[in-house]
Amino acid sequence: MRERNTSARRSMMPPVTLYDSLALGEPLLRPVPHPAVDTRGSIWLVGDWAVDVPPSPPRPIPEAARLIALVRDRTGWSARRLAELLGVSHSTVRRIAGGQQPKAAHSGNLPLRLRGVYDVVDRIYLLQHRDPSATAHILDEVIPGRRSAVSELRDGNPAAAYLAAIDALRPPRSPGLLTGDRPKSAGATAPLHE
Template sequence: MSSTTWPSQGLGKSGYSDPDSFGISAEVLGNATNSNPWVRLAPQQSTGRNFLSDFTRWVEIPESADEIASPLPQMIREVRSWTGWSQRYLGEVLGTSHTTVRKLETDGTVSPKSRPAATRVPALHNLMRRLYQAAGANPNRLSVALEIRGNDGQTAIALLISENFPRAYSRALEALHGPREDMLTSGRNTPLPDATVEMI
């Protein structure tokens, strides 16, 4: 992350610089309050002091959070690309509305209302990336595998909605490749059909 560094000597109790203390001016960005203590420092005319040698302690000011691009839009686009899901269907998986998904996918802005869904996106993205690779990068095959019921009658989708990601992952892998040899199962697994699932 890039940042701007400013000398910390000469800062008063409020966090703002005293121009007379080291010969530079201070322009407060926004309201000069304790909640917004951002200061931009600019050199004035030379005062005879060596700026770099006199001020060796530096304060690192990070970029504003608004300037840092959110990874959510890219993650959501990739999940929908890998699965063929609509925003409405993804909203059902995340336990939110399609309008919230659209907002997150458009600009990544997280509100108090969308925060629960937004916090689930990274884990879902990671799981779907693995399953997409396991499905041979075939969205149709993956989407069908997610809808196959296991011996307990649950689908990977139902397990995702209940936030049981480990079981959802195992269930989808079983649908894609059959049960692993080290897994104890009863009955026969439903084979993966060569068909597509239309997502609402």
């Protein structure tokens, strides 16, 4: 009965072709060791073969991620503080800093706002002799009768933010004619309006 069962199974199996025996091969009597792979140099060694692997060029950092990194580096701001200026959540800033592209549906014109913030921060950073804490201080400083640069950036006015930061760096002079602090010498002539 057992013999009849195995012959029935053999008749149901497709016949072994030349392709099957070539593709599957004969069973091996001993295990085949895997070739040693040495990847320490520019030329990899795989068993006895030398494989020259060309160096892969580094992938470029997305523009938005690069700008976020530069702004944070030049001001010392946290992701939450930068997100407050850009009008997005801090998780959005962190995702973009990680390399994700900003989505227009979620963030509107975020790349344009980010470019404006970077332009102002970069210029003030250079004027402050590349000092991040001094840059952040100038951007936060409020001059009487004027808003701070951070407030202007929050409202999306990079040009007004730059002017506010410049005024914080070099306060405007008092209105009126320029007058000297030294008395007029004896032989000096006076202007006609005096």
